[in-house]
Amino acid sequence: MSRFMLKHKLSNFFMQRVVVGLITLVLSCYAQAAEDPWLHLEKASQAARKLSYKGIFLYQNFQDVRSIEITHLNNGEEEFARMVTLDGQPHEALSRGKNMMVFNSNKENVMIQERQGQNLFPAILPPDIESVKAIYTLRFANQERIGGREAQIVYLEPKDQFRYLYKLWLDKEFGLILKMSILDHQQKMIEQASFNQIALFSGQDLNWFKPNVDTHKKYIMNEAPQNKISHEKYCTISNLPAGYKEVSHVTRTMGNQPQLVHHWVFSDGLSFVSLFVNPIPKDQKSRVGETRVGSSHVYARVMNGNQIMVVGAVPQATIQKISNSIQDMKAH
Missing domain, CATH: 3.30.200.100 (MucB/RseB, C-terminal domain)
Structure with a gap:
């Protein structure tokens, strides 16, 4: 085989490799673009329930603004959470699975109520995202830092007039919701919650899973x-x-x-x-x-x-x- 023919074959071989590489890159980009965006919401839903974390978030409902400390632990079998308001009268909530005990304190008494847990921040998404897909559209926006962590902004936009718009900031590493805003049809904020500090932990200790007891007050259990x-x-x-x-x-x-x-x-x-x-x-x-x-x-x-x-x-x-x-x- 002549040197010219060998050089020509090698040139064709490398050109084919380049073309194959470009095709692979394009297909990879298409695959990423085709990835179900709802998987990000699925990850956020699971993160709030499966991760163990502790942090403080600011909750705002119209004129009511409160700082709340949350501790959440998943030991592989059950979920445990404790939420404590850090402003005003002491209020606590302890939840184990779907069962919740709420302690509301006033000057003389502490009222204890038993409730069924409803999706509380940051676990506002249901375990089954399919129910959300049918009534909302999902849109990605910019990225921001929340509580010192990088977050991806997503919008859940309602398909009808029977629900509000949700703006969520998802932790880019773990998927956990770091911030949430609920907006009405005029884009006015109705409710908001945002971590100003949060950290993950790996321990299994449950010594924190108990209310602070004020021995000077009478505890009353609602029927x-x-x-x-x-x-x-x-x-x-x-x-x-x-x-x-x-x-x-x-x-x-x-x-x-x-x-x-x-x-x-x-x-x-x-x-x-x-x-x-x-x-x-x-x-x-x-x-x-x-x-x-x-x-x-x-x-x-x-x-x-x-x-x-x-x-x-x-x-x-x-x-x-x-x-x-x-x-x-x-x-x-």
Whole structure:
């Protein structure tokens, strides 16, 4: 083989290698572009539940601004969390799995309430992101530093008028939500939470998982709700806003003169709305109308002698539609 032919073959060989390399690079870029962007939300959801971390975040709800310390541990089998307000009257919440104990302190007493945990910051995303995909679109924006860490900004934009816009800052390394802003349809902030310091830890010690006890105060345990009563026997609830599902229903006694109150909670995976229904006593004035308390809308009306009240940090249209979803209410 002549030297010219050998040189020509080597030139073709290297040219082919370059072309193959370029094709591989292009395909790699396409693969990255085609990566499901919702995987970032999946990672954020898992990070808030599986990582062990401790930090302080600032929570703002209209004029209410508080600093809150959170400690969260996952030992591989269960989740434990303790949240303590650092401003004003002491308030604490201890959660183990979905069960939560809340300690609200005043000048004389500490009221203890048992609650079912709702997605609290930074674990605001549901474990199943599929429910969010159906009602929100996902959009990536710039990057910023939050609490000394690099974060990717993403927007969850609602597909209808029944929910607000979420702006999230995701930790680029671990995916944990470092900051959250909820914006209304006019882009005004309704609620915000942001870490100003956060650190991961690997220990399994649970000595911190207990409330600070004030021996000078009386601790009062609120009565647990009565056994659940099926709402089909009392009324029918249908035609809820798209994406909203019933997540709990209890019937309990409330007030100095015990009266039964039916309480439902509905959620679309991000927002939670409470529906209260109770017969109106003869000596009690009914409530009718709409109002706003902080980030929440409240809508009250009367149906067949029953007081209906819907409360939630959601758009007004959502509150009204859930209220109007009640059918076949028993007369009182």
